[in-house]
Amino acid sequence: MDRKLKDNVAVVTGAAKGIGLAIAERLAKDGARLVLADLDEPGLKQASARLVDQFDTEVAIEAGDLSDQDVAEKTVKLAANRFGRLDILVNNAGGGIIKPFAEHTPQTLKTTIDRNLWTALWCSWYAVAQMRQQVYGRIINLGADSVRNGLWDHAAYNAAKGGVHGLTTGMAREFAKDGITVNTVAPCAVNTPQMVAITRSDPALAAKFVSVIPIGRPAEMEEVASMVSYLASAEASFVTGQVISVNGGSTML
Numbered sequence: 001m002d003r004k005l006k007d008n009v010a011v012v013t014g015a016a017k018g019i020g021l022a023i024a025e026r027l028a029k030d031g032a033r034l035v036l037a038d039l040d041e042p043g044l045k046q047a048s049a050r051l052v053d054q055f056d057t058e059v060a061i062e063a064g065d066l067s068d069q070d071v072a073e074k075t076v077k078l079a080a081n082r083f084g085r086l087d088i089l090v091n092n093a094g095g096g097i098i099k100p101f102a103e104h105t106p107q108t109l110k111t112t113i114d115r116n117l118w119t120a121l122w123c124s125w126y127a128v129a130q131m132r133q134q135v136y137g138r139i140i141n142l143g144a145d146s147v148r149n150g151l152w153d154h155a156a157y158n159a160a161k162g163g164v165h166g167l168t169t170g171m172a173r174e175f176a177k178d179g180i181t182v183n184t185v186a187p188c189a190v191n192t193p194q195m196v197a198i199t200r201s202d203p204a205l206a207a208k209f210v211s212v213i214p215i216g217r218p219a220e221m222e223e224v225a226s227m228v229s230y231l232a233s234a235e236a237s238f239v240t241g242q243v244i245s246v247n248g249g250s251t252m253l
């Protein structure tokens with residue numbers, strides 16, 4: 001593996017586990033120095049120690065709720081304060097509260113938007129200030145293929161992720177002349193520990209999610225991280241404003 005992100009500094013949110021941890025691992029393997037952020041402080045400490053050890057890189061961590069403006073500001077500024085720059089922001093923090101729209105409560109609706117949209121919005125808002133000074137930046141959001149195919153029970157989640165997709169196109173245009181690209185990677189079902197648990201506890205539900213995927217299986221986390229790694233690289237300089245599905249064909253075009 002070439003270290004194509006050597007000298008790059010990346011912030012990865014929601015990096016204590018799941019897809020975010022797989023992305024952090026891939027960017028570390030590519031040579032980036034990292035700021036990892038999450039609600040889960042013990043998880044962050046564990047991830048950080050492992051990545052430093054395994055990939056001979058430097059890692060800083062920030063624990064807190066990234067839908068809180070102050071936490072997002074502190075997290076993004078930690079990159080420049082600790083490492084002198086910020087090249088890559090991966091807005092991965094999020095996750096669905098997947099249930100029929102009518103069964104949501106005011107709190108689950110609010111949490112869905114906070115967790116998936118406000119986290120990305122605040123972090124991006126602070127990141128562009130630093131990236132504009134450098135005339136370079138890569139912002140990669142985690143969206144969702146369910147926005148395109150209207151998956152069962154995903155209405156509230158899709159409202160939040162649809163907001164992330166919208167943020168992508170608007171920011172891409174606004175910052176195109178500043179050397180900043182903004183893209184979204186939109187997975188379908190992914191083989192996270194959570195998905196493994198669902199497959200065990202409710203095989204019918206897991207099969208329902210996979211039934212829309214022509215390749216016939218969930219994505220591996222590394223397959224999502226691979227697309228993020230490409231979009232995070234200097235090589236992806238002419239790709240901006242895109243929502244790129246990593247979805248086994250569950251939507252096409």
Ligand SMILES: NC(=O)c1ccc[n+]([C@@H]2O[C@H](COP(=O)([O-])OP(=O)(O)OC[C@H]3O[C@@H](n4cnc5c(N)ncnc54)[C@H](O)[C@@H]3O)[C@@H](O)[C@H]2O)c1
Pocket residue numbers: 013014015016017018019020037038039040064065066067091092093094095096114115116119142143144145186187188189190191192194195
């Ligand atoms: N797993 C899938 O099948 C799938 C499909 C499409 C999109 N996605 C998206 O990919 C991303 C990662 O998904 P995952 O399955 O790995 O999720 P996950 O729940 O396993 O991990 C998400 C991480 O984000 C953190 N987080 C959540 N809200 C936060 C907040 N407000 N502040 C700070 N940290 C916060 C959590 O603590 C957790 O560690 C999410 O944005 C999710 O919506 C996942």
